[in-house]
Amino acid sequence: MTLGVVAKIKVKDGQQAAFEAVASKLAKAVQANEPGCLLYTLNKTDDPVTYVFMERYKDEDAVKAHRGSDHFRSLGKEMGAFMDGPPEILRLNELA
Amino acid sequence: MTLGVVAKIKVKDGQQAAFEAVASKLAKAVQANEPGCLLYTLNKTDDPVTYVFMERYKDEDAVKAHRGSDHFRSLGKEMGAFMDGPPEILRLNELA
Numbered sequence: 553m554t555l556g557v558v559a560k561i562k563v564k565d566g567q568q569a570a571f572e573a574v575a576s577k578l579a580k581a582v583q584a585n586e587p588g589c590l591l592y593t594l595n596k597t598d599d600p601v602t603y604v605f606m607e608r609y610k611d612e613d614a615v616k617a618h619r620g621s622d623h624f625r626s627l628g629k630e631m632g633a634f635m636d637g638p639p640e641i642l643r644l645n646e647l648a
Numbered sequence: 649m650t651l652g653v654v655a656k657i658k659v660k661d662g663q664q665a666a667f668e669a670v671a672s673k674l675a676k677a678v679q680a681n682e683p684g685c686l687l688y689t690l691n692k693t694d695d696p697v698t699y700v701f702m703e704r705y706k707d708e709d710a711v712k713a714h715r716g717s718d719h720f721r722s723l724g725k726e727m728g729a730f731m732d733g734p735p736e737i738l739r740l741n742e743l744a
Binding site (some may be wrong): 554556559560563572575576577580591593594595596598604606608642643644645646647648 | 650653654656668671672675676687689690691692693695700702706738739740741742743744
């Protein structure tokens with residue numbers, strides 16, 4: 553079953569550019585290194601301090617591979633410095 | 649610029665099966681008829697009455713084509729009967 557994730561992230565005001573730089577690096581690393589990841593995009597919203605990662609995985613193993621990857625661990629940590637609290641995560645099971 | 653939409657929908661409890669039937673029909677109609685739509689999936693969440701459409705469009709014209717399509721208008725209306733209030737829409741601009 554294809555799995556999805558929507559991760560909504562609040563960024564400290566004034567840290568948007570720094571956050572975007574690291575988050576874009578993460579998106580590119582995922583796109584280049586995770587064959588089980590079908591989609592991984594960084595997105596701006598209508599709110600200047602809110603960003604969304606839109607993610608889609610072939611299966612649970614692909615999600616585990618993502619979470620265990622060096623790039624997610626290191627860049628995820630780096631991103632944390634610019635974030636205003638933990639992300640709001642929606643875990644999705646694709647129906648159609 | 650690639651645009652994204654995350655539409656979070658609350659369904660009346662007990663109407664999940666009926667909602668899923670119409671919403672799946674809509675997802676399939678979009679996938680079959682909208683070349684500008686890069687992704688359109690119906691997803692379950694961890695909450696039994698909450699569903700999410702994950703959507704991605706080539707550009708603003710593709711979003712307009714979607715909204716103006718017969719399938720979206722007719723099936724969107726049909727879905728409304730099973731929904732518990734309006735959808736919560738996140739409009740996204742893809743950065744990476």
